[in-house]
Amino acid sequence: MMDGRRALTLLAALVVMWVPVLIGQGLMGALAERDELAGAANPYWLPGEFWSLYIAAPLVAISACVLCLTPGLLLALAMGVGRCVGSWVLCGGALSIVVVSVAAGGVQGLMGRPLVGGGFVGVVAVCSLLAFGVLWWRMRGGRAVAWAVGRPEGWAAVGSLLIGAWVVAAVLGPKIHWESFNGDGAHAYEAAGLLLHQSAPFWAEGVGGIGGFPSWNTWLFTYPSSWFARLFGPIESSARLPWILYLMLMGAGLSAVIGVMRERVMSWIEHGVMWLQLTCYVVVMAYSATYNPWHADIALPATQDTLLMACFLGVLWAWLTDRRGWIVLFVMMTYVSLPNGAALVAMMLVFGLWVGRWRSWRNATLAGALVVSVGLGAGMPMLLVKMGLPGPGGEYGGGDLIGRLMGLNPWQWQRVLRVVLPCGLAPAAGLLVWGWQTRRGQMVTLICAAYFLLFYVQRETAVHYFVPVMVLPLVVFWTLRPLAGGWARPLWLVGGAAGALMAIWICVPRELGIDRSGHALGRAIEIRAAEGGAGRGSAYAAGDALHVLFPVTWDAAARGSFGGSSVPWRYYANRFDGDAVNYVVQALDAAPPEGMSREAEGAYGSWSVYVRDREVWLGHQAMRPAISIARPFWFALRWKAPGPAAGGADMTEPGTETERRSR
Numbered sequence: 296m297m298d299g300r301r302a303l304t305l306l307a308a309l310v311v312m313w314v315p316v317l318i319g320q321g322l323m324g325a326l327a328e329r330d331e332l333a334g335a336a337n338p339y340w341l342p343g344e345f346w347s348l349y350i351a352a353p354l355v356a357i358s359a360c361v362l363c364l365t366p367g368l369l370l371a372l373a374m375g376v377g378r379c380v381g382s383w384v385l386c387g388g389a390l391s392i393v394v395v396s397v398a399a400g401g402v403q404g405l406m407g408r409p410l411v412g413g414g415f416v417g418v419v420a421v422c423s424l425l426a427f428g429v430l431w432w433r434m435r436g437g438r439a440v441a442w443a444v445g446r447p448e449g450w451a452a453v454g455s456l457l458i459g460a461w462v463v464a465a466v467l468g469p470k471i472h473w474e475s476f477n478g479d480g481a482h483a484y485e486a487a488g489l490l491l492h493q494s495a496p497f498w499a500e501g502v503g504g505i506g507g508f509p510s511w512n513t514w515l516f517t518y519p520s521s522w523f524a525r526l527f528g529p530i531e532s533s534a535r536l537p538w539i540l541y542l543m544l545m546g547a548g549l550s551a552v553i554g555v556m557r558e559r560v561m562s563w564i565e566h567g568v569m570w571l572q573l574t575c576y577v578v579v580m581a582y583s584a585t586y587n588p589w590h591a592d593i594a595l596p597a598t599q600d601t602l603l604m605a606c607f608l609g610v611l612w613a614w615l616t617d618r619r620g621w622i623v624l625f626v627m628m629t630y631v632s633l634p635n636g637a638a639l640v641a642m643m644l645v646f647g648l649w650v651g652r653w654r655s656w657r658n659a660t661l662a663g664a665l666v667v668s669v670g671l672g673a674g675m676p677m678l679l680v681k682m683g684l685p686g687p688g689g690e691y692g693g694g695d696l697i698g699r700l701m702g703l704n705p706w707q708w709q710r711v712l713r714v715v716l717p718c719g720l721a722p723a724a725g726l727l728v729w730g731w732q733t734r735r736g737q738m739v740t741l742i743c744a745a746y747f748l749l750f751y752v753q754r755e756t757a758v759h760y761f762v763p764v765m766v767l768p769l770v771v772f773w774t775l776r777p778l779a780g781g782w783a784r785p786l787w788l789v790g791g792a793a794g795a796l797m798a799i800w801i802c803v804p805r806e807l808g809i810d811r812s813g814h815a816l817g818r819a820i821e822i823r824a825a826e827g828g829a830g831r832g833s834a835y836a837a838g839d840a841l842h843v844l845f846p847v848t849w850d851a852a853a854r855g856s857f858g859g860s861s862v863p864w865r866y867y868a869n870r871f872d873g874d875a876v877n878y879v880v881q882a883l884d885a886a887p888p889e890g891m892s893r894e895a896e897g898a899y900g901s902w903s904v905y906v907r908d909r910e911v912w913l914g915h916q917a918m919r920p921a922i923s924i925a926r927p928f929w930f931a932l933r934w935k936a937p938g939p940a941a942g943g944a945d946m947t948e949p950g951t952e953t954e955r956r957s958r
Contacts, residue, residue: 299434301442305372306427309365315351315358317416320526322347322355326472327530333473333809339466352472353464357457360540362419363522367391369426373433376621378441379560380452381551385609388544389624396518398422399525400494409491415525448560452550455566456543463577464539470581470923471535471593475813475867477585478860480592482508483599484534485835485862487520496521497685503836505862507688511672514687515606515631516541516599534594541601545766546573548608553773555615556735561773568788569769571795572719576765578802579717582925584759587859589920590810600762603632607639607763610661611770614647615735619660626664630672639746639763640665646741650734710751713761714743714768716802720794721787722768725775736774743767801925808921812857816845816915817867823881824902837880838865840902843895844878844912857918877912879905 326348332341341348367390371377376386395418402418403410410418434440443449464471476484486509489496496517498506509517519540524533549569554560561569580600585591609625629636644661680686715723725732726740747764750756772791777783824837838861846858879888883901887893891905906912 299431301445302372302427302430302434302440305442305444306369306423309361309368309423312358312361313365313416315354316362316526317358319351319355319358320412322351323472323527323532323536324530326352327532330473330811330814333469333811338469338473338809339807341469348468348472349465352468353461356464356536356539357460359523359526359536360460360543362416363395363519363540364388364391366394366419366422366426369423369430370394372440372442373426373430375441376618378443379551379554380443380449380456381547381549381554382612382616383443384456384547385544385551385605385612386621388540388547388605389609389621389628392515392519392628393624394422394426395419395522399522400490403491404494409525411491411525411528415522443560448562451563451566452547452561454563455550455570456546459546459570459573460539460543463542464536467577467581467593469809472530472532473811474531474590474592474809475811476531476534476594476863477587477590477592477810477813478862479586479596480531480534480594481813481860481863481866483516483520483592483595484524484531484866486514487517487524487534488529490517490521491524493685495679495685497679497687498835499685501836503839505835505838507690509688510690511676511687512631512634512636513599513690515628516602519602520598531594535592535598538593538598538601541598541605542573542577544605545601545608546570548605548612549573549766549769549773551612552608552615552770555612556733556770556774557779559779564788565773568791568795569773571792572722572769572772575719575795575798575802576717576762578799579758579765579925580762582804582923583802584757584762585924586757588922588924589812590808590923596759599633600759603629603636604762604766606632607636608766610640610643611739614643614657614661617657619657622657622660623664623667626661627668627671630665630668635746635760635763637665637669638749639742642742642745643738646738646745649741650738707751710756710761713758714747714764716798717761717765718768718772719791719798721791722772724794725772726768728775731776732771733774733776736771739767739770743771804923804925806921806923808923810920810923812918812920813863813867815918816864818875819877819911819915820864820868821876821879822865822868823879823885834865837902838862838868840880840895840904841865841878843904844906845916856916857920877907877915879907881905 329344332338332344335341364384364387368383368387370390371383371387374386374390377383398418398421399410399415402414406414430440444453482505485505486496489498496509496514500506516537520534520537523536527533527536546569550561550566580591580597581593582591584596584600591597606625606629610622610629613619613621613625626640629640640661644658644665647658647661676687726743729737729740732740743764747761750760772778775787778787820841822834822837824834841861841864842858845861845864846856847861879891880902881888883897883903885903887903888905888907891907893903894906895902895904897903
């Protein structure tokens with residue numbers, strides 16, 4: 296139990312963990328300026344940058360996570376969820392998303408300017424002091440406050456979260472800091488950046504294709520992502536470092552759910568094997584979850600899908616422990632994380648009735664929270680529009696789902712490997728040993744089966760659609776009866792570790808280049824249009840006109856011309872010296888740029904596109920970025936993009952979101 300001395304010790308420890316980000320905020324920007332290191336023969340091993348890249352930067356990233364989590368962690372203790380480290384961190388993360396985001400938005404609104412740097416740190420510090428006051432008041436009122444960190448198993452859980460986050464931030468550091476945005480990554484960055492100017496991450500009218508995302512059921516990730524933009528500024532890593540936070544929350548959620556289901560906390564060795572299995576998921580999401588033919592971007596979809604799983608694990612934990620208030624919070628957060636969150640909750644409700652009693656209040660709360668979430672999803676967008684505020688985008692609408700279900704293709708058996716490999720082989724095998732599963736483990740198995748079938752039969756799928764069945768098999772595996780004890784337990788642990796190592800070997804790309812095509816093309820672009828701020832400027836719409844020069848669809852890339860999304864090109868435009876500008880996008884009535892010829896008039900609305908040197912243009916069209924996507928046989932998809940390596944990337948299917956968004 297926690298007393299006053301332990302509470303003060305905890306507060307002091309958390310504040311000490313803030314120190315790296317307080318003194319090292321500029322480190323991330325300094326690393327971003329060292330992007331020439333991405334062209335090294337082996338950009339993932341740079342001994343000359345050992346301290347800054349592999350020690351200091353991960354330390355600052357984890358410190359930023361702890362800073363932002365502190366108010367929620369203290370409130371979670373006061374609310375009685377500190378008995379298990381996993382539930383404490385998971386619930387603390389959920390509370391911080393609410394408290395820190397509301398506080399930052401409110402203070403920013405009063406200031407009338409972006410809340411960044413020391414101002415944001417000050418707001419988090421005040422929130423932390425207020426949360427500590429609530430905790431202290433509860434203890435002084437004679438209420439017992441449980442806290443698990445003082446026990447060995449608690450330290451094992453905390454250590455696994457910190458070490459796992461450190462390893463991911465260090466090993467993937469070059470990709471986090473130096474890789475060019477792809478379309479999804481730049482879109483995630485821009486959406487989160489809206490929150491530095493307004494209270495909601497939705498776009499005003501007239502911004503072009505970028506305005507379709509986020510929608511009402513995809514916006515949650517933008518708020519924690521905006522924390523890192525406030526701390527580190529307008530650099531690529533600000534959109535990617537939130538993944539470290541979400542991985543910590545997801546790992547905590549797994550630990551909490553597994554501990555409740557088997558009524559025994561995980562040991563050091565079990566945490567180690569579990570994080571080795573999570574490494575398979577990390578590799579797949581960092582390198583192969585993408586619509587881009589050249590490389591995946593951690594900024595999206597890895598961040599969004601990982602946060603979804605953290606929220607859904609919160610739903611599962613709250614349901615297992617019959618904490619109805621937490622059920623409501625986590626269901627609503629799951630709903631606004633991604634559209635498949637509602638499907639997961641509905642499946643859990645159906646199979647939860649099989650496990651529990653029909654009249655259980657937890658099931659009624661689960662159903663009620665889902666109904667309320669759906670109702671808010673239908674009403675809130677219309678209310679925002681009526682209030683004259685920017686409304687959510689239309690991506691992932693109901694018509695999209697109906698269209699997917701109208702086109703079925705259940706014969707791509709390779710999709711099974713999207714379950715087997717990312718979870719580390721052994722957990723997928725655990726789904727098949729029904730007799731060794733607990734009753735609640737069987738419920739999770741049924742959720743996995745139903746969810747997998749929902750997307751397996753669809754003609755149009757992508758790797759990241761299968762994230763829930765990449766993660767949930769770990770819950771089943773770690774609650775199997777042989778792992779509870781006996782002679783077979785060491786064999787299962789060894790099998791779990793060996794399967795994870797084999798899956799990592801299969802999933803790691805054979806070429807680990809750092810793509811810099813966005814920088815190269817952006818250096819040659821100038822967009823002469825108003826930025827406007829808060830997503831209202833015409834520069835976003837003007838960026839779409841670049842597709843006159845570079846094709847919008849991946850099909851065009853397959854025919855031999857470099858193309859893709861215009862969102863990262865707009866981000867990199869105007870950021871370099873004007874001497875290298877070869878393309879100008881400007882209004883129709885503007886005077887033609889000197890020395891340039893017009894290639895298009897009235898493109899994508901009221902824009903003219905000019906080119907200075909056609910040879911340079913042809914050179915950019917012929918670009919073949921370094922491919923860093925895993926290309927094993929488990930991606931059975933439609934086409935192969937050209938590249939220096941034989942075969943090329945094979946990562947998207949007909950009619951994906953990226954293609955539809957760009958039309």
